Amino acid sequence: MHDGNRPRGRIDKREMIVEAAFRVFAREGYAQASVDVIAAEAGVAKPTIYAHLGGKEQMFREVIRSxxxxxxxxxxxxxxxxxxxxxxxxxxxxxxxxxxxxxxxxxxxxxxxxxxxxxxxxxxxxxxxxxxxxxxxxxxxxxxxxxxxxxxxxxxxxxxxxxxxxxxxxxxxxxxxxxxxxxxxxxxxxxxxxxxxxxxxxxxxxx
Amino acid sequence: MHDGNRPRGRIDKREMIVEAAFRVFAREGYAQASVDVIAAEAGVAKPTIYAHLGGKEQMFREVIRSxxxxxxxxxxxxxxxxxxxxxxxxxxxxxxxxxxxxxxxxxxxxxxxxxxxxxxxxxxxxxxxxxxxxxxxxxxxxxxxxxxxxxxxxxxxxxxxxxxxxxxxxxxxxxxxxxxxxxxxxxxxxxxxxxxxxxxxxxxxxx
Amino acid sequence: MHDGNRPRGRIDKREMIVEAAFRVFAREGYAQASVDVIAAEAGVAKPTIYAHLGGKEQMFREVIRSxxxxxxxxxxxxxxxxxxxxxxxxxxxxxxxxxxxxxxxxxxxxxxxxxxxxxxxxxxxxxxxxxxxxxxxxxxxxxxxxxxxxxxxxxxxxxxxxxxxxxxxxxxxxxxxxxxxxxxxxxxxxxxxxxxxxxxxxxxxxx
Amino acid sequence: MHDGNRPRGRIDKREMIVEAAFRVFAREGYAQASVDVIAAEAGVAKPTIYAHLGGKEQMFREVIRSxxxxxxxxxxxxxxxxxxxxxxxxxxxxxxxxxxxxxxxxxxxxxxxxxxxxxxxxxxxxxxxxxxxxxxxxxxxxxxxxxxxxxxxxxxxxxxxxxxxxxxxxxxxxxxxxxxxxxxxxxxxxxxxxxxxxxxxxxxxxx
DNA sequence: GATGAATGAGCGTTCATTCAT
DNA sequence: AATGAATGAACGCTCATTCAT
Incomplete structure (x- = not known):
């Protein structure tokens, strides 16, 4: 019974996105930061970001909050x-x-x-x-x-x-x-x- | 030496552009500010901005400096x-x-x-x-x-x-x-x- | 020969999908209708639609036919x-x-x-x-x-x-x-x- | 004094766009018609369409009207x-x-x-x-x-x-x-x- | 049989920049 | 010196479709 090893050793995807988003926002600012770049840096496809974070603005808020x-x-x-x-x-x-x-x-x-x-x-x-x-x-x-x-x-x-x-x-x-x-x-x-x-x-x- | 050989008593166009650019940059931020809006707010055509200030980046520098x-x-x-x-x-x-x-x-x-x-x-x-x-x-x-x-x-x-x-x-x-x-x-x-x-x-x- | 060996008295899932698809296609048109919305309105997951109807185009054909x-x-x-x-x-x-x-x-x-x-x-x-x-x-x-x-x-x-x-x-x-x-x-x-x-x-x- | 030969023999650009848009809308329908394709078929760049017609919806209305x-x-x-x-x-x-x-x-x-x-x-x-x-x-x-x-x-x-x-x-x-x-x-x-x-x-x- | 999660491709739209005039 | 008109490139976002479970 191996509960909770869902993110099998890898960091949860949402967290990876937020992490990458922080890096990109910090480097480029909100407006210049492109969701494509964030997705690439997070190693996910763009729609995954929208599924997990809902959009650029909401993602930004989450980045600031965390x-x-x-x-x-x-x-x-x-x-x-x-x-x-x-x-x-x-x-x-x-x-x-x-x-x-x-x-x-x-x-x-x-x-x-x-x-x-x-x-x-x-x-x-x-x-x-x-x-x-x-x-x-x-x-x-x-x-x-x-x-x-x-x-x-x-x-x-x-x-x-x-x-x-x-x-x-x-x-x-x-x-x-x-x-x-x-x-x-x-x-x-x-x-x-x-x-x-x-x-x-x-x-x-x-x- | 007659000072003010700027165009006939009107405020210099360059200054008007920088003034408008400051307002727009302050309101929208660098990336979100659009050259169209700055041109409109300055009352000039877009190419005039490029003639006087050289481009968005250079214009931003001048705005900050002044x-x-x-x-x-x-x-x-x-x-x-x-x-x-x-x-x-x-x-x-x-x-x-x-x-x-x-x-x-x-x-x-x-x-x-x-x-x-x-x-x-x-x-x-x-x-x-x-x-x-x-x-x-x-x-x-x-x-x-x-x-x-x-x-x-x-x-x-x-x-x-x-x-x-x-x-x-x-x-x-x-x-x-x-x-x-x-x-x-x-x-x-x-x-x-x-x-x-x-x-x-x-x-x-x-x- | 016992008719209705469809799943236990409930309306066939396929029929529910076609029904929902008709409503959505009628409301939005073919291109604008999204499979997500159809799935939601039919109360099934998206892959279920693909399993039963094969895809958007085929589903549309079936909707028209029925x-x-x-x-x-x-x-x-x-x-x-x-x-x-x-x-x-x-x-x-x-x-x-x-x-x-x-x-x-x-x-x-x-x-x-x-x-x-x-x-x-x-x-x-x-x-x-x-x-x-x-x-x-x-x-x-x-x-x-x-x-x-x-x-x-x-x-x-x-x-x-x-x-x-x-x-x-x-x-x-x-x-x-x-x-x-x-x-x-x-x-x-x-x-x-x-x-x-x-x-x-x-x-x-x-x- | 050669007034009015502005569209020097060529059809006016706006008309060209509407013409192409009609063909594409007729062929693909409103939703499937892509502004890229219309632009290509009209022989103009995409922003030109937005300058002349204001957007897909407005362009569609104009196509219908004309x-x-x-x-x-x-x-x-x-x-x-x-x-x-x-x-x-x-x-x-x-x-x-x-x-x-x-x-x-x-x-x-x-x-x-x-x-x-x-x-x-x-x-x-x-x-x-x-x-x-x-x-x-x-x-x-x-x-x-x-x-x-x-x-x-x-x-x-x-x-x-x-x-x-x-x-x-x-x-x-x-x-x-x-x-x-x-x-x-x-x-x-x-x-x-x-x-x-x-x-x-x-x-x-x-x- | 059914699904949650993921994605490649494409969308309408906007922008900084440049010509021809 | 100044502009109207045009554009290549990029953006945020959505979609039909698939796959591991």
């Missing part, structure tokens, strides 16, 4: 490694900052941001889908940690949610421009400078 | 209003912050960012064109002002350029997500919160 | 109600005329004529199939009745077959144009006018 | 040859009947009827377009002639319009079935039989 979902998982992990009572707060925040930078640098994440920017006018609803699921949770979680530090007397801050946003701002704001929206690597030293000076500014203001 | 140039002018003006020795530093920085926010909220500026995000992969060269002309100058100028404040003993900071970047980060980072990449208005109170708390965080760390 | 067969039955019944020696010949012929009109107005019959017109060029063989089975028999039968009336001295005519055709012509020729090829109802009074004046013209010439 | 217009001209000519006071009425009506048969047998006319039958469901409006312009006028004109004959005492009839319809019915009703909807020739003798016996029946009833 890519965002994957991004959430990655960014959530960043905060789980922040101890509730770290011996060295500065070290701990620097580690979080590096985690944030890592998420931002992630190729899929950058491509997702580019696609959202590009297509927000044509697909205004995509934005809410993403923000609700992906952005707020991280901020909320970080705010929770900061509040705990404040409660423990290790930080001084009125509004933890605001402080969390500001922390994220200090670490991530420059990355898009420095990396050409995620298409070029940023020198290690530059990242170090941002991370360290960002955390230090934050701590100087919050202690 | 839109960015206009953005620079606007953001530069923000700093000219920052006095060298303001009576109330906090007030002065808040004013600068509002100016930054204003530039960011500008519709053309938002559209430009969306277009850059969208087409950076296919037109990688556009990015350098923009960054050299548009971003660095503002940061340099702000850094200069901050350095003067530090020299006057009103701020404490090691690296004025870094501090300028951090100031900009605190004010602008949240705007794209809050405004759905510039497609929705942000409530006045939210902006106020960001501006004031951003300046205050900055000053708390830098005094 | 629809025509059903039409014959209906139009034959019209003549069985014409008595061999009716008290009022005019009344009797008017009744036959109404019967003819009824056959013509039948929705299936109209659809069949439209389909034949539409596809006669691509399926020239369909025509013979129909004419042999459907048209001539009625004319022959009517001719027989008319001959009997002539033999009884109630009509004067040389060629009963010709007269039968002319009778049918007088009653039916206008119906297609008046009903938009069977897609719109014809007002009762208009039909009455055609039937009565047709029969009267016929009788005036034949008495 | 073919019908041509048919009207032909059938009108039939009646102009019917003298107001012919020496031999029977001969004159037989000539009209032959004219009718000629119009009916015309290849374009037959194709038009097939297309109307085929597409009446998808394009219900086409029908009115045709009937108003093409069918009624002929009947009205014939009715006028018959009324004149009646007024001259050469025919006895109450309703000239009705009589005209009946005359047409007697002559044309059998033609579609005999010619397989206009796709096969009808033997001369058969036509003669219909024409002569039709006129004779008509005259026997109307004298």
């Amino acid at each position: 890519t965002a979902a994957r991004g959430i998982a990655k960014s959530s992990a960043v905060l789980t490694e922040l101890p509730a009572d770290p011996p060295d707060l500065r070290e701990a925040l620097i580690a979080v900052a590096w985690g944030l930078v890592g998420c931002f640098q992630d190729e899929r994440s950058a491509a997702l941001r580019r696609l959202l920017n590009a297509e927000i006018v044509r697909f205004p609803d995509l934005f809410d889908l993403i923000r609700a699921d992906a952005v707020d949770p991280f901020n909320e979680a970080l705010a929770g940690r900061l509040a705990r530090f404040a409660h423990a007397g290790r930080l001084t801050l009125d509004d933890p949610v605001r402080a969390a946003s500001q922390f994220v701002a200090l670490i991530t704001e420059e990355l898009p421009m420095l990396s050409a929206f995620g298409t070029r690597p940023i020198p290690r030293e530059k990242l170090e400078e941002i991370v360290v000076s960002g955390v230090d500014l934050f701590l100087r203001a919050m202690r | 839109t960015a140039a206009r953005g620079i002018a606007k953001s530069s003006a923000v700093l000219t209003e920052l006095p060298a020795d303001p009576p109330d530093l906090r007030e002065a920085l808040i004013a600068v912050a509002w100016g930054l926010v204003g530039c960011f909220q500008d519709e053309r500026s938002a559209a430009l960012r969306r277009l850059l995000n969208a087409e950076i992969v296919r037109f990688p060269d556009l990015f350098d064109l923009i960054r050299a002309d548009a971003v660095d100058p503002f940061n340099e100028a702000l850094a200069g002002r901050l350095a003067r404040f530090a020299h006057a003993g009103r701020l404490t900071l090691d690296d004025p350029v870094r501090a300028a970047s951090q100031f900009v980060a605190l004010i602008t980072e949240e705007l794209p997500m809050l405004s759905a990449f510039g497609t929705r208005p942000i409530p006045r109170e939210k902006l106020e919160e960001i501006v004031v708390s951003g300046v205050d965080l900055f000053l708390r760390a830098m005094r | 629809t025509a067969a059903r039409g014959i039955a209906k139009s034959s019944a019209v003549l069985t109600e014409l008595p061999a020696d009716p008290p009022d010949l005019r009344e009797a012929l008017i009744a036959v005329a109404w019967g003819l009109v009824g056959c013509f107005q039948d929705e299936r019959s109209a659809a069949l004529r439209r389909l034949l017109n539409a596809e006669i060029v691509r399926f020239p063989d369909l025509f013979d199939l129909i004419r042999a089975d459907a048209v001539d028999p009625f004319n022959e039968a009517l001719a027989g009745r008319l001959a009997r009336f002539a033999h009884a001295g109630r009509l004067t005519l040389d060629d009963p077959v010709r007269a039968a055709s002319q009778f049918v012509a007088l009653i039916t020729e206008e119906l297609p144009m008046l009903s938009a090829f069977g897609t719109r109802p014809i007002p009762r009074e208009k039909l009455e006018e055609i039937v009565v004046s047709g029969v009267d013209l016929f009788l005036r010439a034949m008495r | 073919t019908a217009a041509r048919g009207i001209a032909k059938s009108s000519a039939v009646l102009t040859e019917l003298p107001a006071d012919p020496p031999d009425l029977r001969e004159a009506l037989i000539a009209v009947a032959w004219g009718l048969v000629g119009c009916f047998q015309d290849e374009r006319s037959a194709a038009l009827r097939r297309l109307l039958n085929a597409e009446i469901v998808r394009f219900p409006d086409l029908f009115d377009l045709i009937r108003a312009d093409a069918v009624d006028p002929f009947n009205e004109a014939l009715a006028g002639r018959l009324a004149r004959f009646a007024h001259a005492g050469r025919l006895t009839l109450d309703d000239p319009v009705r009589a005209a319809s009946q005359f047409v019915a007697l002559i044309t009703e059998e033609l579609p079935m005999l010619s397989a909807f206009g796709t096969r020739p009808i033997p001369r003798e058969k036509l003669e039989e219909i024409v002569v016996s039709g006129v004779d029946l008509f005259l026997r009833a109307m004298r």
